[in-house]
Amino acid sequence: MLATAATATLLGVEGRPVSVEVHVSSGLPGFTIVGQPDQACREARDRVRAALLSSRLAWPQQRVTVNLAPSGVRKIGGGLDLAIAVGVLAATDQVPMSSLDRRAFVGELGLDGSVRPVTGTLPLVGVLDADEVVVAPASVAEATVVGRHVVRCAPSLRDVAVALRGDEPWPDPPPPGSAPPVADPPDLLEVRGHRLARRALEVAAAGGHHLLLLGPPGSGKTLLATRLPGLLPPLEGEQALEATRVHSAAGLPLPADGLLRRPPLRRPHQSASAVAVLGGGSASMRPGEVSLAHGGVLFLDELGEFPPAVLDALRQPLEEGVMRVARAELRATLPARFLLVAAMNPCPCGGGERPGDCSCSDAALARYARRVSGPLLDRFDLRLEVQRVSTDDLLGGPAGEPSAPVAERVAMARAVAAARGVRANAELRGSALESATPLAPGVAELLEGALGTGALTGRGLARVRAVARTIADLEEHEGPLTAEQVGLALQLRSATLRPHLRRTA
Amino acid sequence: MSGTEADTTFLVALAGLPGMGPARLRHLLDGRSPADAWAVVRGASPVPPAVAKACGPKVAAVLAGWRAAAAAVDVDERWAAHDAAGILVTPTSAPGVPACLAADLEPPAVLFHTAPLSRLEGPRVAIVGTRRATRYGLDVARELGRDLAASGVLVVSGLATGIDGAAHRGALEAGVAPPVAVVGCGPDVVYPPRHAALWADVIAAGVLLSEHPLGTPPAPWRFPARNRVVAALADVLVVVESRASGGSLYTVDEALARDVPVHAVPGSVRSPASVGTNQLLADGAAPCRDAGDVLDALGLVRPASGGGGQMPAPPPELAGILEALGWEPATFDDLQTGTALDPGVLAAGLTRLVAGGWLQRQGGWFERLQPDGPRR
Numbered sequence: 094m095l096a097t098a099a100t101a102t103l104l105g106v107e108g109r110p111v112s113v114e115v116h117v118s119s120g121l122p123g124f125t126i127v128g129q130p131d132q133a134c135r136e137a138r139d140r141v142r143a144a145l146l147s148s149r150l151a152w153p154q155q156r157v158t159v160n161l162a163p164s165g166v167r168k169i170g171g172g173l174d175l176a177i178a179v180g181v182l183a184a185t186d187q188v189p190m191s192s193l194d195r196r197a198f199v200g201e202l203g204l205d206g207s208v209r210p211v212t213g214t215l216p217l218v219g220v221l222d223a224d225e226v227v228v229a230p231a232s233v234a235e236a237t238v239v240g241r242h243v244v245r246c247a248p249s250l251r252d253v254a255v256a257l258r259g260d261e262p263w264p265d266p267p268p269p270g271s272a273p274p275v276a277d278p279p280d281l282l283e284v285r286g287h288r289l290a291r292r293a294l295e296v297a298a299a300g301g302h303h304l305l306l307l308g309p310p311g312s313g314k315t316l317l318a319t320r321l322p323g324l325l326p327p328l329e330g331e332q333a334l335e336a337t338r339v340h341s342a343a344g345l346p347l348p349a350d351g352l353l354r355r356p357p358l359r360r361p362h363q364s365a366s367a368v369a370v371l372g373g374g375s376a377s378m379r380p381g382e383v384s385l386a387h388g389g390v391l392f393l394d395e396l397g398e399f400p401p402a403v404l405d406a407l408r409q410p411l412e413e414g415v416m417r418v419a420r421a422e423l424r425a426t427l428p429a430r431f432l433l434v435a436a437m438n439p440c441p442c443g444g445g446e447r448p449g450d451c452s453c454s455d456a457a458l459a460r461y462a463r464r465v466s467g468p469l470l471d472r473f474d475l476r477l478e479v480q481r482v483s484t485d486d487l488l489g490g491p492a493g494e495p496s497a498p499v500a501e502r503v504a505m506a507r508a509v510a511a512a513r514g515v516r517a518n519a520e521l522r523g524s525a526l527e528s529a530t531p532l533a534p535g536v537a538e539l540l541e542g543a544l545g546t547g548a549l550t551g552r553g554l555a556r557v558r559a560v561a562r563t564i565a566d567l568e569e570h571e572g573p574l575t576a577e578q579v580g581l582a583l584q585l586r587s588a589t590l591r592p593h594l595r596r597t598a
Numbered sequence: 599m600s601g602t603e604a605d606t607t608f609l610v611a612l613a614g615l616p617g618m619g620p621a622r623l624r625h626l627l628d629g630r631s632p633a634d635a636w637a638v639v640r641g642a643s644p645v646p647p648a649v650a651k652a653c654g655p656k657v658a659a660v661l662a663g664w665r666a667a668a669a670a671v672d673v674d675e676r677w678a679a680h681d682a683a684g685i686l687v688t689p690t691s692a693p694g695v696p697a698c699l700a701a702d703l704e705p706p707a708v709l710f711h712t713a714p715l716s717r718l719e720g721p722r723v724a725i726v727g728t729r730r731a732t733r734y735g736l737d738v739a740r741e742l743g744r745d746l747a748a749s750g751v752l753v754v755s756g757l758a759t760g761i762d763g764a765a766h767r768g769a770l771e772a773g774v775a776p777p778v779a780v781v782g783c784g785p786d787v788v789y790p791p792r793h794a795a796l797w798a799d800v801i802a803a804g805v806l807l808s809e810h811p812l813g814t815p816p817a818p819w820r821f822p823a824r825n826r827v828v829a830a831l832a833d834v835l836v837v838v839e840s841r842a843s844g845g846s847l848y849t850v851d852e853a854l855a856r857d858v859p860v861h862a863v864p865g866s867v868r869s870p871a872s873v874g875t876n877q878l879l880a881d882g883a884a885p886c887r888d889a890g891d892v893l894d895a896l897g898l899v900r901p902a903s904g905g906g907g908q909m910p911a912p913p914p915e916l917a918g919i920l921e922a923l924g925w926e927p928a929t930f931d932d933l934q935t936g937t938a939l940d941p942g943v944l945a946a947g948l949t950r951l952v953a954g955g956w957l958q959r960q961g962g963w964f965e966r967l968q969p970d971g972p973r974r
Contacts, residue, residue, distance in 0.1 A: 289931055289941065292941060448960055448965060479962070480931075480963075539953075541953075542953025543953060564942070579946070581941055583945065
């Protein structure tokens with residue numbers, strides 16, 4: 094007899110619907126799975142058989158053939174176990190064939206018959222064309238986020254079989270709130286001094302401007318960068334769904350209600366492999382750190398220590414907001430729209446605390462500056478040096494403004510940007526930028542002066558105007574940009590990677 | 599070919615041998631003509647004990663190196679190459695070599711130079727200092743170079759990065775007395791490479807001196823030897839900035855050995871680039887505040903007006919920022935605390951001051967560039 098059960102498998106951060114066809118016929122007892130299963134999926138044979146037996150259900154002493162359609166898609170992991178088991182039950186009349194109609198099954202089986210959660214439940218459930226989805230109890234919150242299905246759960250295969258037969262109702266979902274509470278993001282209140290750098294964080298958050306922090310060790314680069322996610326507005330709608338899908342596909346823990354609303358902060362170490370940062374890897378094309386930072390902040394500490402190949406590959410997500418990963422037979426497009434914050438020592442010796450302190454040779458400085466390519470450097474609208482805070486400020490100085498009011502201003506500025514038709518001012522280009530950033534009288538002369546000293550290039554000029562627009566939006570200033578706004582934008586972008594090389598008379 | 603010219607031919611070849619320093623060359627030529635010395639390095643004559651001693655513990659290897667290199671050298675061709683490149687070669691024993699070099703404690707045996715040595719006549723002041731200078735040091739070196747050269751003093755330095763380069767640039771700016779550069783490599787080997795333009799300007803306007811023939815690469819041991827020539831040439835040595843240890847303090851030692859007065863430019867007690875110069879002042883070196891102090895020491899007349907003062911005063915609304923900055927480097931945050939200005943107003947003001955040349959921004963620090971009026 095033939096039974097068909099619906100489920101899905103994962104590629105990148107997207108589900109692909111899979112239909113599990115189970116054929117039970119007379120012949121020598123055996124169990125084969127065809128249709129591009131991977132190792133974990135092929136092992137379903139052993140898990141499913143053991144789960145059925147442990148659940149006091151009958152295993153057919155017949156020939157069982159399972160086909161996973163469409164055959165062109167590679168099936169990954171153990172998420173198909175439940176569908177295979179239910180298919181076998183239907184094909185052997187242990188549950189009615191009609192109970193599989195308009196139902197889909199996503200779950201892995203234990204040898205004891207328990208139903209276990211699957212990585213990527215959200216994207217998997219999202220592609221299922223069914224009225225009801227059956228998942229593991231721990232996946233209910235995540236599966237409910239999709240909102241299109243009635244979500245059923247069962248702790249074990251036996252419960253699934255009983256419910257499908259209609260003997261008993263579906264078990265109740267577990268009470269929500271079992272996930273551990275998430276700690277609040279670090280607050281700006283703890284940052285003392287750093288007046289200009291605080292301003293840079295606010296502007297970065299409001300305008301979506303990528304930020305490069307240059308400073309000696311211990312100057313507070315990490316302290317500042319980790320405050321940025323707390324300034325970003327919470328994720329909403331499609332963006333929250335996308336971010337949650339990525340985290341789900343990567344198997345990261347999700348909040349109790351299943352939807353990721355807090356902008357994530359990802360900080361890969363410089364020794365992370367290219368695949369870990371960019372995505373790809375195993376046959377499921379796991380999302381990398383750039384995708385996990387989707388909707389939030391990607392913090393690259395010691396930017397110059399990352400492999401050049403990784404840094405160069407960052408240019409695509411920075412430009413397009415997606416990471417395209419291609420392997421021999423697979424390709425996936427992973428969302429990757431993030432705010433990039435990078436930190437670097439100004440020079441290899443890291444001792445440049447005051448002018449003239451650095452003991453690096455010219456050659457060493459030039460080599461260090463070359464580690465970050467010009468095109469990548471161009472993506473940073475904000476480039477700022479950070480100095481160690483004086484002891485006075487650290488001990489006796491006034492506490493800084495907390496994150497909450499800053500975040501309010503940021504949300505307001507983002508609303509102003511949205512009225513221009515962009516997510517944030519950093520996306521303003523060409524004529525839209527031109528019309529959004531008229532200059533007040535006398536400001537052109539200020540910019541000309543900066544161009545004259547070589548502090549600014551033609552390309553930089555456009556970016557300075559975008560940053561100045563963000564500063565104006567934060568000040569609730571409409572109309573032409575003032576000298577103060579443009580001047581501050583210039584100061585926020587004035588750091589160079591090779592400051593010491595300019596030390597000639 | 600006259601006798602002296604043949605001697606010079608062999609001198610060029612001798613000076614170009616590997617590991618040939620001033621002391622070894624001096625011992626080789628002690629009581630021996632260059633042709634005879636050449637015979638020694640070729641292995642045709644026995645090696646005198648003084649030369650063997652100057653070669654140190656690895657004497658055999660040094661002599662073998664000389665012999666191998668000498669066998670491969672076409673003496674006349676080397677000479678012709680210098681002639682063609684316009685490099686003048688003068689044995690120190692020749693007439694016309696300044697007495698301070700000819701009668702030095704460790705006189706160079708031969709000089710390679712780009713202009714006649716007669717151009718070295720006149721009062722000479724060496725300006726030296728650290729290669730890793732601060733804005734302050736570079737500005738002071740440049741002003742000193744400019745004001746001294748304008749008063750007819752020859753500014754001697756080593757064409758290194760930092761203070762040396764700034765002093766040469768100042769002297770070139772004045773365009774009065776020729777700048778003098780003493781280098782530790784061949785006169786055609788531009789080192790450091792980023793000074794190529796300055797190197798050419800100094801050759802065009804003044805004199806470039808070396809103890810080494812064409813093609814000699816820079817080597818760490820050649821720079822102290824170069825510093826000794828700088829000290830020997832100087833009537834006064836001015837150290838602008840020096841760290842706790844460094845090549846400029848070596849020049850100071852050489853100057854003291856030759857009774858050349860040493861002046862030091864005072865610096866901030868917090869600046870690591872001024873530790874060496876401040877120590878010199880504590881040890882009794884004369885303070886050098888401007889060119890006038892050096893001219894006093896040389897017994898020359900100070901120029902009527904003080905140096906500097908060419909910068910126009912900044913617009914009145916920006917003067918407050920310059921006032922708050924003073925002459926010490928400060929960050930944006932420091933300045934905001936100091937001026938209590940709105941960050942936007944301060945930022946716009948700083949941008950104008952940088953564009954107008956009153957300030958420079960480097961590594962997040964703002965430094966004032968030049969005095970906006972006479973300092974004394």
